[in-house]
Amino acid sequence: MINSTHDSTLKSWVDSANDPDTDFPIQNLPYVYFDRSGADGDGGIGVLIGDQALDLTRCREDGLFASEELAEVAWTLQKGAAVSNLFDIDPEALSAFRARLVALLKDDSDEATRSIVAKNLVDSKSVRFDIPCEIGDYTDFYCSIYHATNVGKLFRPDNPLLPNYSWVPIGYHGRASSIVPSGTDVIRPKGQGRPDPEAPPIFGPSRRLDYEMEVGFYVGKGNDLGDTIDIADAEKHIFGLCLVNDWSARDIQGWEYQPLGPFLGKSFATTISPAVVTMEALAPFRVPAFDRGDDYPAPLPYLSDETNAGSGGIDVKLDVLISTKKMRDEGIEPHLISRSNLKDLFWTVGQMLTHHASNGCNLQTGDLIATGTVSGKEDSERGCLLEMTLGGKEPIELPSGETRKFLEDYDEIILRGFCEREGFRRIGFGECRGVVLPAS
Amino acid sequence: MINSTHDSTLKSWVDSANDPDTDFPIQNLPYVYFDRSGADGDGGIGVLIGDQALDLTRCREDGLFASEELAEVAWTLQKGAAVSNLFDIDPEALSAFRARLVALLKDDSDEATRSIVAKNLVDSKSVRFDIPCEIGDYTDFYCSIYHATNVGKLFRPDNPLLPNYSWVPIGYHGRASSIVPSGTDVIRPKGQGRPDPEAPPIFGPSRRLDYEMEVGFYVGKGNDLGDTIDIADAEKHIFGLCLVNDWSARDIQGWEYQPLGPFLGKSFATTISPAVVTMEALAPFRVPAFDRGDDYPAPLPYLSDETNAGSGGIDVKLDVLISTKKMRDEGIEPHLISRSNLKDLFWTVGQMLTHHASNGCNLQTGDLIATGTVSGKEDSERGCLLEMTLGGKEPIELPSGETRKFLEDYDEIILRGFCEREGFRRIGFGECRGVVLPAS
Numbered sequence: 001m002i003n004s005t006h007d008s009t010l011k012s013w014v015d016s017a018n019d020p021d022t023d024f025p026i027q028n029l030p031y032v033y034f035d036r037s038g039a040d041g042d043g044g045i046g047v048l049i050g051d052q053a054l055d056l057t058r059c060r061e062d063g064l065f066a067s068e069e070l071a072e073v074a075w076t077l078q079k080g081a082a083v084s085n086l087f088d089i090d091p092e093a094l095s096a097f098r099a100r101l102v103a104l105l106k107d108d109s110d111e112a113t114r115s116i117v118a119k120n121l122v123d124s125k126s127v128r129f130d131i132p133c134e135i136g137d138y139t140d141f142y143c144s145i146y147h148a149t150n151v152g153k154l155f156r157p158d159n160p161l162l163p164n165y166s167w168v169p170i171g172y173h174g175r176a177s178s179i180v181p182s183g184t185d186v187i188r189p190k191g192q193g194r195p196d197p198e199a200p201p202i203f204g205p206s207r208r209l210d211y212e213m214e215v216g217f218y219v220g221k222g223n224d225l226g227d228t229i230d231i232a233d234a235e236k237h238i239f240g241l242c243l244v245n246d247w248s249a250r251d252i253q254g255w256e257y258q259p260l261g262p263f264l265g266k267s268f269a270t271t272i273s274p275a276v277v278t279m280e281a282l283a284p285f286r287v288p289a290f291d292r293g294d295d296y297p298a299p300l301p302y303l304s305d306e307t308n309a310g311s312g313g314i315d316v317k318l319d320v321l322i323s324t325k326k327m328r329d330e331g332i333e334p335h336l337i338s339r340s341n342l343k344d345l346f347w348t349v350g351q352m353l354t355h356h357a358s359n360g361c362n363l364q365t366g367d368l369i370a371t372g373t374v375s376g377k378e379d380s381e382r383g384c385l386l387e388m389t390l391g392g393k394e395p396i397e398l399p400s401g402e403t404r405k406f407l408e409d410y411d412e413i414i415l416r417g418f419c420e421r422e423g424f425r426r427i428g429f430g431e432c433r434g435v436v437l438p439a440s
Numbered sequence: 441m442i443n444s445t446h447d448s449t450l451k452s453w454v455d456s457a458n459d460p461d462t463d464f465p466i467q468n469l470p471y472v473y474f475d476r477s478g479a480d481g482d483g484g485i486g487v488l489i490g491d492q493a494l495d496l497t498r499c500r501e502d503g504l505f506a507s508e509e510l511a512e513v514a515w516t517l518q519k520g521a522a523v524s525n526l527f528d529i530d531p532e533a534l535s536a537f538r539a540r541l542v543a544l545l546k547d548d549s550d551e552a553t554r555s556i557v558a559k560n561l562v563d564s565k566s567v568r569f570d571i572p573c574e575i576g577d578y579t580d581f582y583c584s585i586y587h588a589t590n591v592g593k594l595f596r597p598d599n600p601l602l603p604n605y606s607w608v609p610i611g612y613h614g615r616a617s618s619i620v621p622s623g624t625d626v627i628r629p630k631g632q633g634r635p636d637p638e639a640p641p642i643f644g645p646s647r648r649l650d651y652e653m654e655v656g657f658y659v660g661k662g663n664d665l666g667d668t669i670d671i672a673d674a675e676k677h678i679f680g681l682c683l684v685n686d687w688s689a690r691d692i693q694g695w696e697y698q699p700l701g702p703f704l705g706k707s708f709a710t711t712i713s714p715a716v717v718t719m720e721a722l723a724p725f726r727v728p729a730f731d732r733g734d735d736y737p738a739p740l741p742y743l744s745d746e747t748n749a750g751s752g753g754i755d756v757k758l759d760v761l762i763s764t765k766k767m768r769d770e771g772i773e774p775h776l777i778s779r780s781n782l783k784d785l786f787w788t789v790g791q792m793l794t795h796h797a798s799n800g801c802n803l804q805t806g807d808l809i810a811t812g813t814v815s816g817k818e819d820s821e822r823g824c825l826l827e828m829t830l831g832g833k834e835p836i837e838l839p840s841g842e843t844r845k846f847l848e849d850y851d852e853i854i855l856r857g858f859c860e861r862e863g864f865r866r867i868g869f870g871e872c873r874g875v876v877l878p879a880s
Binding site for chain 2: 136137142162163164167168170171172173174175176177178180187189190191192194197200201203225226228249252255256257258259260261262263264265267268269297300301302355356358359360361362363364367440
């Protein structure tokens with residue numbers, strides 16, 4: 001629901017939040033887990049505002065959340081608490097908390113309060129952002145029909161999309177332990193591949209390392225084992241979104257994936273952006289679900305309701321940039337290689353969640369569910385190199401004069417996401433970055 | 441290494457441990473997490489001895505592990521501690537602890553000590569056994585070549601085994617949240633299936649519910665992200681084994697699994713036996729790895745070493761029993777429907793572990809890794825109904841006059857495992873049970 005916290009005329013006394021290019025104006029306020037000392041120990045839940053992080057634990061200790069209405073949220077803001085402590089709080093209570101944060105940070109707040117808030121701001125550059133919570137289970141979907149079609153074409157030119165695709169939100173269990181925060185280096189994995197099908201497979205560093213531009217969402221309230229989640233209630237179980245780079249070793253994946261799906265081609269690293277952009281902050285950017293027209297069947301009833309159809313989509317522009325070592329050495333800015341949009345997914349986040357729990361699987365607070373590679377219809381909207389280079393056949397060209405079929409050592413991939421709509425303030429997701437290091 | 445704790449002549453003053461049929465003689469001593477009150481709160485790590493569980497926390501409080509050699513283990517035995525607290529302790533220290541437990545429990549222990557130990561025994565029937573630890577990530581392999589061939593034949597009669605099978609230990613990420621302890625009812629999942637390929641898929645209770653007889657092993661010491669585990673060191677990272685029933689909805693699985701593998705066909709429940717049988721207890725039952733002869737290629741070097749080849753296998757007989765409601769009503773005992781053996785796996789537990797970490801994936805203490813369905817060469821050794829009934833075509837007959845293609849409501853599946861070898865005491869795994877309840 002759009003409310004007064006989305007008002008585009010709101011300004012903050014934190015100057016950097018009023019920069020038109022910031023991802024974190026007062027209308028956004030994503031949650032992060034930050035660590036002040038750079039090591040474990042002095043950190044906890046914060047919100048991002050401009051180029052600052054507001055330490056919510058200290059704000060609480062200073063009595064800024066002392067009202068009864070905020071008691072439940074305030075209680076969770078213990079020192080060192082994970083952001084997931086907030087995830088299963090009722091949306092109404094979270095909404096009241098967001099309104100309170102806006103009141104504290106907007107430019108007409110009273111001087112006395114402002115001085116208390118100000119001393120609890122820390123420069124985002126001076127702290128380390130970790131993943132926001134311990135992720136129990138990580139699930140990865142495959143919800144871009146354009147991605148599925150582009151990848152399918154490489155293997156089955158005449159029949160790219162499998163018959164189940166338009167009926168089932170296809171997904172698989174991912175590896176939770178190797179989820180790392182933005183900025184963590186990614187070591188090129190070793191593994192088995194079989195470049196020559198006539199010769200035995202070989203074991204060594206992956207030669208077809210790729211990124212995947214994805215979006216993840218965190219489970220807020222969970223469901224008990226054996227219970228399901230009605231599609232009409234699905235979004236009550238979703239707390240917020242982040243960016244996900246689901247790094248992929250295509251040679252390992254291609255050789256191992258039959259018949260049980262991706263495994264070591266994925267589990268060496270998954271990078272996430274630290275900021276959790278709440279569903280409430282995203283309210284102005286909701287759009288209808290994918291238009292199936294006459295081309296695809298309507299979703300089965302358990303995946304279908306009017307609200308989902310009418311506003312199940314989310315308009316988030318998703319940019320992928322690359323920066324090679326040569327580019328950095330020559331002072332060339334990171335280069336945009338694709339821009340896709342979350343709204344083009346065939347399945348909505350609500351449908352993913354409801355489908356996931358439809359067999360009684362217990363989703364738990366803090367689980368991360370990713371969309372799969374987000375690609376669009378156009379060539380410029382392909383969310384991984386596998387699609388972009390047609391499986392390594394057509395290299396992309398970079399401003400440094402280099403080309404890439406797949407990632408090379410010291411390449412950095414930078415994912416960005418942001419929402420824009422006439423009449424509303426632009427909000428963003430921050431970045432999800434990772435540099436490829438040579439195999440060890 | 442076989443040592444004095446494996447001596448078949450050892451007897452315990454706990455009489456039930458000397459019963460020739462017990463799974464838990466003094467030579468076994470598997471670890472469990474038990475809860476005395478039946479609810480959370482008064483429990484912790486125990487070991488099973490005969491029909492009793494020994495409360496290790498209380499033994500520690502009573503000073504029974506006060507020596508310096510046992511200090512590290514003793515430290516982990518806090519009230520309510522998970523069994524995984526023991527998992528990353530050095531094998532030497534664990535071995536010393538095992539020797540101490542044997543000394544406390546054997547029939548020539550001194551009277552004073554015995555009376556202290558005795559008051560810390562509780563009747564296994566009076567306590568609730570939970571899963572032994574929080575399982576971070578759960579991985580399921582596919583390591584029985586007989587299972588892979590039997591299942592492959594159903595889909596590709598002329599070419600049952602895919603080309604990667606003999607090179608890659610095939611596995612996939614499973615769902616950790618829905619792992620439940622033996623005795624938990626399993627609700628029949630709902631999901632999508634497409635029984636008639638000419639008609640749209642349908643959503644409803646699974647009609648092809650199956651069990652899978654598997655064995656799981658717990659990761660002891662983990663590895664850091666980016667590090668790998670040498671095959672020669674693999675078993676140093678494995679703490680012990682349990683039984684796993686990886687319940688499967690074959691209709692959901694069959695419709696959803698392409699191209700990313702099993703998902704909701706598996707994630708509704710995985711039942712594990714509570715006892716963790718240590719690698720040390722299993723030492724007498726080690727056998728050579730699968731004999732590949734001239735039929736299959738030698739493992740690639742990263743999966744190959746002499747110790748693994750010579751004693752990487754484990755001889756564990758695995759029984760599946762079924763008990764239908766009618767059988768229980770008529771007083772008919774559970775009926776043995778298959779007996780397979782862990783030694784017949786194509787890949788060893790060490791190979792699974794080394795392969796899993798070969799891409800730098802960080803395995804963590806308490807992760808559970810399962811073997812996949814353990815089937816053997818013979819018809820009587822098929823570890824799931826899908827294989828046994830040839831995909832539902834040939835029902836099995838039960839002593840009650842009933843038949844089964846797949847599981848029906850109120851069927852109970854009971855898994856058992858045990859090791860026997862001339863000159864050694866039989867040890868067992870206890871049971872892994874679950875009753876199917878109707879879809880809700």
